[in-house]
Amino acid sequence: MNPDWLPSGDLTLLKSRAQLLAAIRQFFSERGVLEVETPLLSQSIGTDPQLAFFTTDYLLYPRRQRLYLQTSPEFAMKRLLAAGSGSIYQICKAFRNGETGRLHNPEFTLLEWYRVGFDLFDLMDEVEELVKVVFSPYRSLTCTHRLSYQAVFMQHTGLDALRFSLADYSSYAEQTGLAEAITLCGTSHALWLDFIFSHCVQPKLNDNALYLVFGYPACQSSLARLNAQNPDITDRVEVFIDGVELGNGYYELTDAQEQDERFDREIAIRRLQDLPDVTKDVRLLKALESGLPDCAGIAIGLDRLLMRMTQSTSIDQVLAFPVVKA
Amino acid sequence: MATYSTNEFKSGLKVMLDNDPCAIIENEFVKPGKGQAFNRVKIRNLKTGRVIERTFKSGDSLESADVVDIEMQYLYNDGSFRHFMVPDTFEQYQADDKTVGDTANWLKDQDKCTVTLWNDSPLSVVPANFVELAITETDPGLRGDTSGGGGKPATLETGAVVRVPLFVQTGEIIKVDTRTGEYVSRVKE
Numbered sequence: 001m002n003p004d005w006l007p008s009g010d011l012t013l014l015k016s017r018a019q020l021l022a023a024i025r026q027f028f029s030e031r032g033v034l035e036v037e038t039p040l041l042s043q044s045i046g047t048d049p050q051l052a053f054f055t056t057d058y059l060l061y062p063r064r065q066r067l068y069l070q071t072s073p074e075f076a077m078k079r080l081l082a083a084g085s086g087s088i089y090q091i092c093k094a095f096r097n098g099e100t101g102r103l104h105n106p107e108f109t110l111l112e113w114y115r116v117g118f119d120l121f122d123l124m125d126e127v128e129e130l131v132k133v134v135f136s137p138y139r140s141l142t143c144t145h146r147l148s149y150q151a152v153f154m155q156h157t158g159l160d161a162l163r164f165s166l167a168d169y170s171s172y173a174e175q176t177g178l179a180e181a182i183t184l185c186g187t188s189h190a191l192w193l194d195f196i197f198s199h200c201v202q203p204k205l206n207d208n209a210l211y212l213v214f215g216y217p218a219c220q221s222s223l224a225r226l227n228a229q230n231p232d233i234t235d236r237v238e239v240f241i242d243g244v245e246l247g248n249g250y251y252e253l254t255d256a257q258e259q260d261e262r263f264d265r266e267i268a269i270r271r272l273q274d275l276p277d278v279t280k281d282v283r284l285l286k287a288l289e290s291g292l293p294d295c296a297g298i299a300i301g302l303d304r305l306l307m308r309m310t311q312s313t314s315i316d317q318v319l320a321f322p323v324v325k326a
Numbered sequence: 327m328a329t330y331s332t333n334e335f336k337s338g339l340k341v342m343l344d345n346d347p348c349a350i351i352e353n354e355f356v357k358p359g360k361g362q363a364f365n366r367v368k369i370r371n372l373k374t375g376r377v378i379e380r381t382f383k384s385g386d387s388l389e390s391a392d393v394v395d396i397e398m399q400y401l402y403n404d405g406s407f408r409h410f411m412v413p414d415t416f417e418q419y420q421a422d423d424k425t426v427g428d429t430a431n432w433l434k435d436q437d438k439c440t441v442t443l444w445n446d447s448p449l450s451v452v453p454a455n456f457v458e459l460a461i462t463e464t465d466p467g468l469r470g471d472t473s474g475g476g477g478k479p480a481t482l483e484t485g486a487v488v489r490v491p492l493f494v495q496t497g498e499i500i501k502v503d504t505r506t507g508e509y510v511s512r513v514k515e
Contacts (some may be wrong), residue, residue, distance in 0.1 A: 089488070194364075
């Protein structure tokens with residue numbers, strides 16, 4: 001066992017991280033995308049029931065105000081976009097409570113960027129270019145697979161991701177030795193998709209290629225807009241290499257009213273599940289009302305990207321000090 | 327009864343699953359960026375020894391299993407049960423053949439072993455890593471052979487059969503690695 005004060009990772013990976021950050025900054029600088037900073041501490045937070053947040057007390061004598069450590073810089077960056085910033089990117093820390101494991105540390109580094117005038121496919125082009133640039137000193141990927149969620153799901157499971165059939169999904173789970181999914185997922189289509197995708201599809205996206213999976217089912221839309229042609233799917237993309245999820249992007253929802261309704265739905269779910277209550281970000285809603293330009297945006301976990309570049313098996317290897325040593 | 331939540335699952339933790347006591351081997355946190363978090367857990371059934379994988383929703387919990395490993399002395403076999411004693415307290419436990427399993431090959435009276443108790447009754451018995459046992463029967467070796475290349479079978483006082491070098495003779499005591507069932511060396515009296 002190494003002494004506790006020592007970093008968990010290899011010191012050469014500190015250099016790789018510095019090179020990665022420099023390469024990203026050069027990449028966006030060449031494309032005229034502006035680097036910005038937004039607060040890590042915020043008065044409001046996302047409503048996503050799947051994300052647990054950290055809170056802290058701001059002592060403003062004699063008052064005490066609850067502030068949140070951001071789970072992503074999304075809302076603040078969208079306010080900048082609505083204010084007319086043009087295309088922007090940010091490299092920052094994000095915090096998600098309770099997430100720890102081989103691929104998770106509760107404090108991690110995100111690269112998030114928004115491109116005004118881009119649609120989801122323009123954004124995928126740019127992700128592909130960025131990955132190529134930052135990977136080039138380390139390894140070369142054979143190709144890029146752009147697949148719809150429905151296609152990749154069908155390919156690896158034979159199931160239709162867009163049409164939920166409890167009978168088909170259940171018998172698939174039984175055949176693959178995952179019978180616990182039947183009680184665990186019940187009749188929730190979204191839960192079944194999360195389960196099957198993470199257990200049976202994602203691990204297969206591991207043939208030294210970049211995977212861009214788009215067109216997520218509408219029940220997994222999050223902050224993406226629904227597809228204009230097909231309301232069963234949403235304009236959302238996820239990035240995978242070696243079976244590891246690296247990023248999540250959207251053709252952004254610009255409709256303030258739709259956003260407000262999604263907030264309400266998530267707040268209702270939080271109450272049902274006895275999760276900490278949150279209030280919706282009114283400043284974001286006002287920004288959307290005033291008009292968010294048509295844009296596409298994506299967040300990529302840089303620790304995981306660095307893991308895949310350097311083929312590290314654990315996130316601890318690419319962090320100076322993971323939470324247990326922080 | 328105490329319960330453990332998925333975030334407390336770690337290697338070695340004893341929990342109840344499907345009414346059987348189990349030990350957690352590995353716990354992998356699986357969480358889509360947007361979506362439900364799961365824990366994919368590799369777990370050993372302590373009754374059958376079988377290893378299975380099972381997924382839980384993060385935050386779910388399992389009851390703890392009252393399982394402890396205690397070092398005991400093996401006393402004797404009464405024909406249907408083998409008897410063990412905790413040296414400090416003289417407390418005695420009995421275990422049937424099914425519970426003792428292949429460990430019977432390595433149990434000699436008075437030897438130390440580890441007995442796993444579940445709700446205070448023996449669940450399994452693990453012998454010491456190395457045991458010393460007398461050879462009750464083996465073919466006479468060829469004259470002049472000292473290296474032991476090839477070897478020959480030898481029956482031990484417990485009934486176990488191990489391969490020994492040709493120079494080892496009936497009546498001698500040998501040291502055996504119980505994890506592999508292999509001869510290690512002769513033991514000088």
